Amino acid sequence: MKILNIQQIREADQYTIENEPIKSIDLMERASYELFTWITERFNNDFSVYVLAGSGNNGGDGLVVARLLSESDYKVQVILPLGKNGSDDFEENLKRLKKINTVLILEELPEQISEKSIIIDAIFGSGLSRPIEGRLADLIKKVNNFEANKIAIDMPSGLFADKASPSEIIFKADYTLSFQVPKLAFMMAENQEYIGEFEILDIKLDKEYINNCLSDYSIYEVDSVIKNRLKLKSIAHKGNRGRATIIAGGYARMGAAILAARACLHSGIGLISVQTCPHCIDIVQNQIPEALILTDENEYVLGSYLDYSKQDVIVFGPAIGFAHKTLVLLENLLKDYQGQLILDADAITLLAENRELLNLLPEGTILTPHHGEFKRLVGKYSNNFEAIMQLKSFCMHHKVVVVLKGKFSAVCNADGKISFNPTGNAGMAKGGSGDLLCGILAAIYPRIKNSYETAKLAVYLHGLSGDISKEEKGENFMTPSIMIEKLQSAFKKIEN
Ligand SMILES: NC(=O)C1=CN([C@@H]2O[C@H](COP(=O)(O)OP(=O)(O)OC[C@H]3O[C@@H](n4cnc5c(N)ncnc54)[C@H](OP(=O)(O)O)[C@@H]3O)[C@@H](O)[C@H]2O)[C@@H](O)CC1
Numbered sequence: 001m002k003i004l005n006i007q008q009i010r011e012a013d014q015y016t017i018e019n020e021p022i023k024s025i026d027l028m029e030r031a032s033y034e035l036f037t038w039i040t041e042r043f044n045n046d047f048s049v050y051v052l053a054g055s056g057n058n059g060g061d062g063l064v065v066a067r068l069l070s071e072s073d074y075k076v077q078v079i080l081p082l083g084k085n086g087s088d089d090f091e092e093n094l095k096r097l098k099k100i101n102t103v104l105i106l107e108e109l110p111e112q113i114s115e116k117s118i119i120i121d122a123i124f125g126s127g128l129s130r131p132i133e134g135r136l137a138d139l140i141k142k143v144n145n146f147e148a149n150k151i152a153i154d155m156p157s158g159l160f161a162d163k164a165s166p167s168e169i170i171f172k173a174d175y176t177l178s179f180q181v182p183k184l185a186f187m188m189a190e191n192q193e194y195i196g197e198f199e200i201l202d203i204k205l206d207k208e209y210i211n212n213c214l215s216d217y218s219i220y221e222v223d224s225v226i227k228n229r230l231k232l233k234s235i236a237h238k239g240n241r242g243r244a245t246i247i248a249g250g251y252a253r254m255g256a257a258i259l260a261a262r263a264c265l266h267s268g269i270g271l272i273s274v275q276t277c278p279h280c281i282d283i284v285q286n287q288i289p290e291a292l293i294l295t296d297e298n299e300y301v302l303g304s305y306l307d308y309s310k311q312d313v314i315v316f317g318p319a320i321g322f323a324h325k326t327l328v329l330l331e332n333l334l335k336d337y338q339g340q341l342i343l344d345a346d347a348i349t350l351l352a353e354n355r356e357l358l359n360l361l362p363e364g365t366i367l368t369p370h371h372g373e374f375k376r377l378v379g380k381y382s383n384n385f386e387a388i389m390q391l392k393s394f395c396m397h398h399k400v401v402v403v404l405k406g407k408f409s410a411v412c413n414a415d416g417k418i419s420f421n422p423t424g425n426a427g428m429a430k431g432g433s434g435d436l437l438c439g440i441l442a443a444i445y446p447r448i449k450n451s452y453e454t455a456k457l458a459v460y461l462h463g464l465s466g467d468i469s470k471e472e473k474g475e476n477f478m479t480p481s482i483m484i485e486k487l488q489s490a491f492k493k494i495e496n
């Protein structure tokens with residue numbers, strides 16, 4: 001699903017008004033009817049409704065929702081903190097609201113409201129032009145302390161759609177009901193406490209116009225062409241389902257290698273090899289009898305460059321440590337290995353500390369840092385908008401694909417396009433979870449043969465297995481090992 005900026009959304013709005021054609025007041029009615037439907041499907045009319053309406057079109061939407069809810073016998077009260085001189089459609093809807101005469105217009109929000117209330121934020125939407133201050137700021141602080149159900153129309157007031165929000169005076173919604181397309185701000189970790197859950201309501205802006213809008217940002221949806229490439233051919237044999245080698249985990253840290261290898265195996269690889277030091281051979285063989293062993297010459301660290309000529313893909317890095325021999329192995333892989341490289345964890349720190357190696361990164365290499373590791377590569381940033389800019393320039397400069405992991409992991413292509421991943425949850429934040437992602441990436445690359453498409457699908461599947469684990473086991477109990485089991489359902493879900 002495409003993410004558009006505010007300018008593009010306004011243009012799509014205008015195009016629809018002129019070409020459908022539809023009057024703007026009727027478009028407002030149509031958008032608000034979607035809001036009304038969403039609300040009435042979840043909250044019955046035992047809930048009292050308070051609508052905080054600004055004086056622009058966001059406020060206009062709020063007034064329409066107030067009228068429609070009142071007509072369905074909800075007790076509705078409207079607060080107009082900006083006064084009454086507003087946009088044309090706001091003014092017209094204020095007249096219509098007054099005509100039905102059942103909605104109370106209050107000067108101030110009451111000091112106490114019952115928990116069985118809904119507060120609808122229709123103060124500012126996409127027209128926010130500066131941080132909120134003064135009396136309005138006090139109102140937002142007050143509302144944020146209420147225990148009611150809070151719904152923001154289009155955007156939580158105070159949040160900017162396309163750039164970092166400098167102030168913390170922002171409505172804290174439980175739900176944000178946004179029109180037509182998601183906004184970039186919704187993807188940023190620091191904004192999640194204001195957005196709550198977001199839903200995109202289809203208000204029928206011109207589809208073709210939106211399809212033709214150019215955007216570097218989107219939210220991933222499984223692509224059926226790519227999905228079909230995962231299907232095994234009836235003549236498949238282990239040699240043509242892909243061969244992957246995991247180089248991860250040193251002495252006493254073999255868990256990372258085992259988790260990555262098991263995830264790889266359960267994601268459909270034909271042959272899996274694990275490079276390991278002699279002391280750890282038994283551990284790997286006991287845990288993963290399917291794995292072939294590549295024995296490192298070193299006793300306690302991984303450092304031997306072995307024969308990888310038949311390997312389609314190599315995962316290098318999880319819990320591998322920072323020994324000099326390991327650094328040399330990384331350098332040799334960057335120089336000589338001809339297959340697909342996936343670099344994670346300590347490999348990324350090694351690159352950050354030995355920056356000349358960055359120039360050796362083969363085109364299309366996949367790197368999977370979390371924010372801590374990514375900052376080592378590109379320097380500090382203070383919000384996720386800055387992170388996204390750094391991500392783009394890093395990928396374009398080095399011609400690589402980076403998965404910046406976290407809530408809505410951002411997968412960036414070498415051309416600067418970014419796809420945000422919608423699956424996954426906080427229960428996944430447990431040591432070992434990232435190792436699985438490496439295994440999934442390695443398993444599906446040989447069939448997809450495109451770094452960006454592989455990364456998007458692998459991150460999606462990884463998050464989906466996390467979501468299924470959460471649903472069945474709970475977010476505290478779930479573990480990376482459980483997520484490997486749930487890959488079964490994750491694959492089934494996308495295959496159907
Ligand atoms: N696009 C679509 O498809 C559709 C959009 N629709 C709806 O329209 C909404 C956008 O409406 P909008 O453009 O009228 O802007 P909105 O957010 O109501 O506020 C602008 C007003 O607020 C003011 N103002 C701004 N910041 C301020 C501050 N900090 N403190 C004080 N004042 C401040 C600003 O003043 P100014 O910046 O001009 O000084 C201006 O007067 C959109 O979110 C959606 O809900 C739907 O109806 C149908 C389809």
Ligand SMILES: Nc1ncnc2c1ncn2[C@@H]1O[C@H](COP(=O)(O)OP(=O)(O)O)[C@@H](O)[C@H]1O
Pocket residue numbers: 345370405406407408409423424425426427428429430431432433434435437462
């Ligand atoms: N709050 C969250 N929401 C969604 N996904 C998350 C969240 N926290 C962590 N994850 C996911 O869990 C994984 C953690 O990986 P990583 O940080 O490398 O952990 P480790 O190195 O301990 O395995 C990443 O894929 C990340 O996207």
Ligand SMILES: [K+]
Pocket residue numbers: 058121122123124125152153154155156157
């Ligand atoms: K709003």
